[in-house]
Amino acid sequence: MTPVASARGPIDPRLVRRSRAVRAYLVVSIVLATLVAGLVVAQAWLIASVVSDGFEGSGVTEAVTTALVALAAVVAGRALLGWLHTVVSARAAVQVKQQLRSEVVAQLLGGSPGSTASGSGTASVSSAVSSSSAVVTLLGPGLDKLDPYFAKYLPQLVLALTVPAVVVVSVFVADPLSGVTIAVTLPLVVVFMVLVGYVTRDRTERRWRALVRLSHHFSDVLDGLVVLKVFGRSRNQTKGIAEVGERNRRETMGALRLAFLSSFVLELVASISVALVAVSIGLRLVEGHMTLMTGLFVLVLAPDAYLPLRQVGAHFHDSAEGRAVADDVYAILDAPAGRASRFPAGRASGFPAGRASGASRDHPTLAGAxxxxxxxxxxxxxxxxxxxxxxxxxxxxxxxxxxxxxxxxxxxxxxxxxxxxxxxxxxxxxxxxxxxxxxxxxxxxxxxxxxxxxxxxxxxxxxxxxxxxxxxxxxxxxxxxxxxxxxxxxxxxxxxxxxxxxxxxxxxxxxxxxxxxxxxxxxxxxxxxxxxxxxxxxxxxxxxxxxxxxxxxxxxxxxxxxxxxxxxxxxxxxxxxxxxxxxxxxxx
The missing domain is CATH 3.40.50.300 (P-loop containing nucleotide triphosphate hydrolases)
Incomplete structure (x- = not known):
């Protein structure tokens, strides 16, 4: 699956506009990704240096030992940066979910049917919304689906924007032919991501809707269980729940199949692209037109140009449900103050779309009105x-x-x-x-x-x-x-x-x-x-x-x-x- 297939682009602009945590997270991610890109190039150069000096030189010399120590430090640095990226992503996800939950609750508390405070606008909650299994699912396991979006998808997306660019420039400086080959084949990965994404985008959203329908149906059955029991109709609901659950299972398995197929397609395209670079390097090494140091440097570095893009495609299915959940959240938050708009999961909340709260500063007293x-x-x-x-x-x-x-x-x-x-x-x-x-x-x-x-x-x-x-x-x-x-x-x-x-x-x-x-x-x-x-x-x-x-x-x-x-x-x-x-x- 692919972020390019989304009509809003790879990053939901609503999250960036409304959340300071997301903005800070993106800045930190760009800095970390830039450092990672530098370490990727340094690691490839050190590996090539150790191997070429070890085989072409005098064995394990002081220079080779120094390069090995530096290589270990670079590997440790990449691991440390990966850990920092994971920590930052997890904290950003927690802060964003907390903010969205608070905003949704505040929006629904603006006054609505089913209030628990008779006539109190500040303490009323919509029975059509707050007791709805859709909102329960949304604020509970729904928002938890943003975790993969921040923990897996966004980190790889930032890496995909920085690492390939640094790798292509580094390879081009070392070997222009290989640099051109990578620069030409990289867009193929993006093209296939788009093609696969258009197929899989709707399937993942349908999977989320199927989960919401299942929660709707189960909640409705529980609400009416006493009546169903009295009239002897409770056993008949077993079949209905089983049918809705089976539909959810089919949608889930279909989404997983397409996710695996998308990973296979991206791996295949990346492997063929790296093979083109490897064949060119091998032929020139045999003919003596390239040094072992340069060949190893390019060959070790080439897969890292495709890896971030492959990971973005592989992890996008983890984030797609989170983006569908975000649509439902912002359908509520973007409604006028104090009321929720039509809930996209298929159940209308009953709130009108007009008359924003606070439209008039001069409010009359109702005493004697x-x-x-x-x-x-x-x-x-x-x-x-x-x-x-x-x-x-x-x-x-x-x-x-x-x-x-x-x-x-x-x-x-x-x-x-x-x-x-x-x-x-x-x-x-x-x-x-x-x-x-x-x-x-x-x-x-x-x-x-x-x-x-x-x-x-x-x-x-x-x-x-x-x-x-x-x-x-x-x-x-x-x-x-x-x-x-x-x-x-x-x-x-x-x-x-x-x-x-x-x-x-x-x-x-x-x-x-x-x-x-x-x-x-x-x-x-x-x-x-x-x-x-x-x-x-x-x-x-x-x-x-x-x-x-x-x-x-x-x-x-x-x-x-x-x-x-x-x-x-x-x-x-x-x-x-x-x-x-x-x-x-x-x-x-």
């Missing part, structure tokens, strides 16, 4: 019906508005629009402050916007830690008394604040997770400065007593509340009810 949706609709590519039909509604300050309608009519999508997770396909969201100033949500800083929202998603997120720690995500400075009051008003007096919470809330029931999320939202209103509450089915799965407590807490919050509701009692408490129509079903 009126929020209006004007003919807002949302459509996704590939769907024949909109996720949310054109809808208009007004959220009056201090009032509770209930959003009703059958499943699939777009209630949760409307909440996502208000949270800034989804950009409207048509229409707009208008904010009119208490002093009469009007703003468009598309022009606001989404981080500041979400800082004034308290959010309870349909599937509340929970972090490993304690109950109190999860409640405080909405207001980190809240006291223990505030936490206890929020839990009590959310109908969760039985949830002890210091109770341990396992990862993902595995040791909490669905009702306990929902009441914890409601308590988090209430605390955010009381101590976190939120002026608007957005709740998606906050009483689903709760007993009548807990439901009544939550309803009372929402009425007493005295902020603007939008609640997605199916239960009659929750709808009856609302000041305004907005029904959404059933989605249209298009029969083709």
């Amino acid at each position: 009126t929020i209006t949706l004007e003919e807002v609709s949302v459509s996704y590519p590939g769907r024949t019906t909109p996720a949310l039909a054109a809808t208009s509604l007004t959220l009056a300050p201090g009032q509770v508005t209930a959003l009703t309608g059958p499943s699939g009519c777009g209630k949760s999508t409307l909440v996502d629009v208000l949270m800034g997770f989804v950009a409207p396909t048509t229409g707009r969201v208008v904010v009119r402050t208490a002093d009469g100033t009007t703003y468009d949500l598309a022009d606001l800083d989404l981080t500041a916007w979400r800082a004034e929202l308290a959010w309870v998603p349909q599937v509340p997120g929970v972090l490993a830690g304690t109950v109190a720690g999860n409640v405080r995500l909405g207001a980190p400075d809240a006291s223990d008394r505030d936490v206890l009051a929020a839990l009590r008003d959310a109908g969760a007096p039985d949830l002890h604040p210091w109770r341990d919470v396992h990862e993902g809330g595995a040791n909490l029931s669905a009702g306990e997770r929902r009441r914890l999320a409601v308590a988090r939202a209430l605390l955010r209103v009381r101590r976190g400065g939120a002026a608007v509450m957005l709740l998606d089915e906050p009483t689903a799965g709760l007993d009548p007593t807990s439901e009544q407590q939550v309803r009372r807490a929402l009425r007493d919050a005295r902020v603007t509340v939008l609640v997605v509701a199916h239960r009659r009692a929750l709808v009856a408490d609302a000041d305004a009810v907005v029904p959404l129509p059933a989605p249209l079903v298009v029969v083709s």
Whole structure:
């Protein structure tokens, strides 16, 4: 495989632009490679000197002994430089991976669906992305595939840029004919690298995509294992996992076959090229037109002109998956601040591509503000019906508005629009402050916007830690008394604040997770400065007593509340009810 086949060139410019570690690494690599090139020439000259003096001279003389000591020092120097190059490469890989992981996490923490902090823009994480097996694979074993890129490919690439040039010049000075031969045949290695690379480039990327699909499928099966078990369908998934795994195996073996073939092709071309030089030297040595010293020097040095290029081709398959991973990473990092773009692995994150965070320095306060949706609709590519039909509604300050309608009519999508997770396909969201100033949500800083929202998603997120720690995500400075009051008003007096919470809330029931999320939202209103509450089915799965407590807490919050509701009692408490129509079903 070959770097020349890449549309971006052998070195990904995005890594160079965004990482100081890569820039420093390239500078150090060039210095080390230059020193190695000098030692390669010195080693060839010393070997030729020792052999020619030993056979043509008086045997092991003082000069030969000195040359042998110098040769040992040169070999030790090359080994030391190789070790230094390996150390520098490993450290650069660690620093780059750490930086990319931090940047991806920071990008995803900019606010997204599935937040673990109800309404907290700075602590929210996308359920569509962060819980996606694609991102788990990307940030875990995916980024680890950059190790071969730095440890094997880039060092050889730098050597390929310096060593052949120094070798060709040295050979040309010693023997112009051999220098011309090497200079003419070297491009053949590059040509074959390009030809092989065009064939193998897509295969390696397909192998990475196959691995991502396998992780997707396995994660989806695990997520739905309980449902599959209940309905007796779990055994049928074995075949599906086996088929996806077999596809991954075929892609892996195909990539390995092509990698071995590419190495064979490059070795063959390099061997023929060196043979041409060797035949020319042998004929001239026999005819007496060349000294043994010059012949040995050129013959020993000639393979080193091709070796770095062969190694680049041989190691490029080690780096190709790392480059495919880098594409996925930068697809997230190059999205506007606070949101991830479409994830290339085939699963869309659901983030809009527009409205960069920080588009407006003047951010309104939502206390006393009126929020209006004007003919807002949302459509996704590939769907024949909109996720949310054109809808208009007004959220009056201090009032509770209930959003009703059958499943699939777009209630949760409307909440996502208000949270800034989804950009409207048509229409707009208008904010009119208490002093009469009007703003468009598309022009606001989404981080500041979400800082004034308290959010309870349909599937509340929970972090490993304690109950109190999860409640405080909405207001980190809240006291223990505030936490206890929020839990009590959310109908969760039985949830002890210091109770341990396992990862993902595995040791909490669905009702306990929902009441914890409601308590988090209430605390955010009381101590976190939120002026608007957005709740998606906050009483689903709760007993009548807990439901009544939550309803009372929402009425007493005295902020603007939008609640997605199916239960009659929750709808009856609302000041305004907005029904959404059933989605249209298009029969083709």
